[in-house]
Amino acid sequence: SLSSVSVLLDDILYTCTQTEAIKxxxxxxxxxxxxxxxxxxxxxxxxxxxxxxLIYGRRHNIVEIRINESSERNTKxxxxxxxxFSLKEAIVVSIAxxxxxxxxxxxxxxxxxxxxxxxxxxxxxxxxxxxTTLSYMLDFMEPTDLSGMRIIQLNGGVSLTSTATxxxxxxxxxxxxxxxxxxxxxxxxxxxxKEINDAIISDSQVAYVLSLxxxxxxxxxxxxxxxxxxxxxxxxFLKDDDLMSLRSADAVGDICARYFTIDGDIAHKDLDDRTIxxxxxxxxxxxxxxxVAGGHGKVKAIRGGINGGYCNVxxxxxxxxxxxxxxx
Numbered sequence: 080s081l082s083s084v085s086v087l088l089d090d091i092l093y094t095c096t097q098t099e100a101i102k103x104x105x106x107x108x109x110x111x112x113x114x115x116x117x118x119x120x121x122x123x124x125x126x127x128x129x130x131x132x133l134i135y136g137r138r139h140n141i142v143e144i145r146i147n148e149s150s151e152r153n154t155k156x157x158x159x160x161x162x163x164f165s166l167k168e169a170i171v172v173s174i175a176x177x178x179x180x181x182x183x184x185x186x187x188x189x190x191x192x193x194x195x196x197x198x199x200x201x202x203x204x205x206x207x208x209x210x211t212t213l214s215y216m217l218d219f220m221e222p223t224d225l226s227g228m229r230i231i232q233l234n235g236g237v238s239l240t241s242t243a244t245x246x247x248x249x250x251x252x253x254x255x256x257x258x259x260x261x262x263x264x265x266x267x268x269x270x271x272x273k274e275i276n277d278a279i280i281s282d283s284q285v286a287y288v289l290s291l292x293x294x295x296x297x298x299x300x301x302x303x304x305x306x307x308x309x310x311x312x313x314x315x316f317l318k319d320d321d322l323m324s325l326r327s328a329d330a331v332g333d334i335c336a337r338y339f340t341i342d343g344d345i346a347h348k349d350l351d352d353r354t355i356x357x358x359x360x361x362x363x364x365x366x367x368x369x370x371v372a373g374g375h376g377k378v379k380a381i382r383g384g385i386n387g388g389y390c391n392v393x394x395x396x397x398x399x400x401x402x403x404x405x406x407x
Contacts, residue, residue, distance in 0.1 A: 088271060093174045094172045108313060143382060151186070156400045160393060164385050167367070170194060170394040183194030183373050183396055188393050191299060191371045199257070199297060201225050206233040206295035206357060207253065208335050210310055211244035212371055213301055217249065220256040228259040231291045233298060234335040234356025235266035238314045264288045267338040269316040273352040280355060292357040298365045300390075302372035302380045303333045311336055332380025334359060334389055336369070341379055341389020362389045378406060 118371075153171040160169035172186045183293055191213070199205060203252045205228060207213065230253050236246025247263060254261040266285060270276050303309050305325040311317045316336065330338040331347035335356045338346040345351050345359070370390035372381050378399060384390050395403070 080150065102321065133196065152190075153397050153400070154232055156397060156404070159388070160395075160400055160406055164393075166385070166393055167391040169392070169400070171397050171400045172394070173397045176398060178396075185215040185218065187212055187371050187373050187394055187396065189219045191369065192216045192219045193391070194369065194394065195297075195299065196221075196223050199223075199225055199228065201228050202404075203297050203366075204229045204231060204291065204295045205253070205257075205259070206231045206298040206365075208233045208300040208356075209236045209249055210301040210303065212373075213299070214245045214249060216229065217252055220252055223257055225257040228257055229262060229291065229360075230254050230257065231257045231262045231288065231295055232264040233292050233295070233300065234354070235264050235268040237265060237267050262288050264292070264356065267316060268314070268356065269321075269350065269354050270309060273349075276353050276355060280314055285355075287367070289355075289357075293361040295361075295365055296356070297367045297369070298362055299369040299371065300334050300362075302370055302377060302384050304376055304380050305330050305333065309333075319350040329341050331383045332377070334362070334384055337386055339383050339389075341383045341386065343383050343385075343389065358391050359387060361377060365391075367392050369394065375402060378402045382406060 113390075151173050153173045156171045157169040160166065160171065170190050172190050174183060174186055178186075195205070203225075207230065209232075213252065230250060232246060232250050250261050250263060253259070264285070266279055280289060283369055303311065305317075306312065307322070309317065311333070312322065325338055325347055328346040329339075329340050331341050332339060336354050337351055337356070337359050339359065340346050368390045369392040370381065370384055371394045372384075373394075373396040375398065377395075381393065381395065381399070381403060385393070
């Protein structure tokens with residue numbers, strides 16, 4: 080379990096020899112790759128502790144973790160995806176058929192962090208959202224000096240339930256990893272009415288962060304689907320009536336809690352007016368708008384995001400990529 084890994088690190092990390100450290104790195108990497116992620120606050124905090132200790136180990140040359148992206152990518156399918164959907168870049172991670180959902184998300188998150196490390200510059204403004212897929216990036220973070228780069232939370236993430244969104248932790252860890260400057264959007268993702276939304280975004284501090292959201296040069300986000308398994312539903316941002324309305328409106332997916340149809344149009348204006356965060360139109364203007372999404376259930380959502388022009392870089396798995404290529 081995560082708690083066991085945390086205890087292991089506490090007991091060993093500060094006392095092991097270099098030889099022992101190599102053995103620890105191997106075992107720890109395998110252990111982390113097999114761990115599921117729970118939405119509970121307790122599991123989230125334990126995971127954060129493990130991640131902080133990993134940073135300590137890497138900084139003191141005790142632990143080293145490398146992401147070998149090239150050996151796991153399907154370059155032929157990447158070119159097909161780029162040409163078919165006019166994308167700047169596609170990253171297609173090869174995974175075994177019927178892989179566990181945790182393994183899929185972790186693989187995509189590792190590829191996403193590798194892309195950020197290789198594409199970002201100090202002059203960029205990085206915008207990032209939150210979610211279960213992106214939370215796996217915590218396992219892959221390594222120090223990369225991009226001193227002074229701004230990192231901005233793209234949508235509100237203050238949870239209304241015990242389900243942890245991980246928004247603040249993800250932003251904090253990215254900021255530490257890149258030696259950047261963080262700007263948090265400490266609001267709910269969706270509120271009860273447009274009037275409440277208007278009142279919140281009129282606050283000068285919130286308005287300032289939103290202005291930064293709409294001027295990011297690189298954005299990274301996952302793509303969700305409407306349903307009871309959605310983290311937006313589990314976190315209390317969406318109600319049963321909202322889900323019914325989204326189904327009636329033919330919503331296929333969301334980016335930053337903003338729902339769209341298969342054609343990429345806003346699916347539910349009333350809900351969109353209650354959503355706090357970057358606008359989808361702003362994502363069209365970014366140098367790199369990176370969508371991280373995979374799994375058979377995400378095919379229509381990814382198509383809708385591409386059709387709307389909200390992403391120009393796609394990170395997905397080989398089976399989802401194949402389904403996208405076969406879709407009309």
